[in-house]
Amino acid sequence: MDSNVARFWRQIPQRYNLIGNQCGSCNKIFFPPRESCPYCRRKSMEKMHPYQLKGKGEVITYTIIHVGPKDFEEQVPYPIAIIRMDEGPQITGQIVDCDYHKVEIGMRVETTFRRIQEDGYTGAIYYGYKFKPCSVD
Amino acid sequence: MEDIGIVSYGSYIPRFRIKTEDIASVWGKDGSAIEKGLGIKEKSVPSIDQDTATISVEAARAAIRRCNINPQDIGAIYIGSESHPYAVKPTGTIVGEAIGATPNLMVADYEFACKAGTAGVQSCTAMVKAGFIKFGLAIGADTSQAAPGDALEFSASAGGAAFIIGKEKVIANINHTCSFTTDTPDFWRRAERKYPSHGGRFTGAPAYFKHVTSCAQQLMEKAGTKPKEYTFAIFHQPNGKFPVQVAKMLGFSYDQIKQGLIVPYIGNTYSGASLVGLASVLDVAKPGDRIFLTSYGSGAGSDGFDITVTKEILNLKREKAPSVMFMVNDKEYIDYGKYAKYTDLLYWE
Ligand SMILES: [Zn+2]
Numbered sequence: 247m248d249s250n251v252a253r254f255w256r257q258i259p260q261r262y263n264l265i266g267n268q269c270g271s272c273n274k275i276f277f278p279p280r281e282s283c284p285y286c287r288r289k290s291m292e293k294m295h296p297y298q299l300k301g302k303g304e305v306i307t308y309t310i311i312h313v314g315p316k317d318f319e320e321q322v323p324y325p326i327a328i329i330r331m332d333e334g335p336q337i338t339g340q341i342v343d344c345d346y347h348k349v350e351i352g353m354r355v356e357t358t359f360r361r362i363q364e365d366g367y368t369g370a371i372y373y374g375y376k377f378k379p380c381s382v383d
Numbered sequence: 384m385e386d387i388g389i390v391s392y393g394s395y396i397p398r399f400r401i402k403t404e405d406i407a408s409v410w411g412k413d414g415s416a417i418e419k420g421l422g423i424k425e426k427s428v429p430s431i432d433q434d435t436a437t438i439s440v441e442a443a444r445a446a447i448r449r450c451n452i453n454p455q456d457i458g459a460i461y462i463g464s465e466s467h468p469y470a471v472k473p474t475g476t477i478v479g480e481a482i483g484a485t486p487n488l489m490v491a492d493y494e495f496a497c498k499a500g501t502a503g504v505q506s507c508t509a510m511v512k513a514g515f516i517k518f519g520l521a522i523g524a525d526t527s528q529a530a531p532g533d534a535l536e537f538s539a540s541a542g543g544a545a546f547i548i549g550k551e552k553v554i555a556n557i558n559h560t561c562s563f564t565t566d567t568p569d570f571w572r573r574a575e576r577k578y579p580s581h582g583g584r585f586t587g588a589p590a591y592f593k594h595v596t597s598c599a600q601q602l603m604e605k606a607g608t609k610p611k612e613y614t615f616a617i618f619h620q621p622n623g624k625f626p627v628q629v630a631k632m633l634g635f636s637y638d639q640i641k642q643g644l645i646v647p648y649i650g651n652t653y654s655g656a657s658l659v660g661l662a663s664v665l666d667v668a669k670p671g672d673r674i675f676l677t678s679y680g681s682g683a684g685s686d687g688f689d690i691t692v693t694k695e696i697l698n699l700k701r702e703k704a705p706s707v708m709f710m711v712n713d714k715e716y717i718d719y720g721k722y723a724k725y726t727d728l729l730y731w732e
Contacts, residue, residue: 262481320431320724343398359440359481360432371468373477381705
């Protein structure tokens, strides 16, 4: 398995299903999952439990990408936003299914399952979450 | 008789559309004549980051949201498509992981042109009936491709629908199912070829019409029913004309087929086509409604279903996911240039 494939494979729970974790001491939720809680530190050891985010949140801020990295060149211009998930964590993600000039701060978004990148035409395909405007809230 | 049938359903249609007239003008053809001839105004186009796996996941998640079953209780996933993203590595593995149904799970990808999804519904029904699994998930989805300038370019589109099959809280009972299959080379794609080939005029009478009518008649004989006993009828819809003609030949009215006739607005979603039609019918169905469905897959075969909607449909949270008509109307038009980019027409090996 090449290193790209191995790295993506390990992250499947996060990328497909937004599995983060929750501190058993102060109940704060983290995404991506953390080894320990930065607030409770030693008290949180052995108390970090997997926690699945529901996938809905609100745009805090965004920018429009006009010159994208290799796998995203064909998608420009596209919005990248910081989204505050309803459970608390903030996630950076691409917004799709929305005219880029209609993206606004405070907009409700939800995750959608998309292709993120691929190792060329013969390599593995990597899937994960992007965000789109909420259809049913 | 014990209820076995649909417990929940979901569908997904990509947002981009291209108009028939815009494709026609690129090739110097008369767009309005083609639109009339095919009965297709526009077709759905997948975005560059969408494929059969992503469409299947969206449809499956919609089905789960509506019914709140534990995904770990899904014991089998069968996905029918002619555009699985990998030739070797099942789409069902990706979907199984994305809905939280892995790892104690049977998975196989199906391929039977446009009827592979209904073949999945039959397999799940049989497995539930045999007691092998509690719930099965059957999906028909495609991002079908047509060679630039080919007649199929006006219809080949993208979309899909997912059905959870079980025997608890059944919203639509599958009373009878049967199939009609022969070796008929009307349409095919050789291994490792990007675009399909078709037998031109051969695709009509000996293929679609013969298989659909034979399957439909066999099904009504088995069920002891007549066309007028059905509230809704859905036929495979490679274009807007064939399903209307075949309905008439069999004695169904336009009123019976219109709720499930989605092809004029989104094109032919291949393995998704008749199942997106069924999802559209379930969006509005009421207890007691009887549904007649026949799919068609080139090569060739047809699967038939006699379905009765139960009272349980009133408990299904249909509003938790967008309806087919909502997705039909939630669209953004693109031109042929963007279409070429999104569907990979610009790539050659
Ligand atoms: Zn803590």
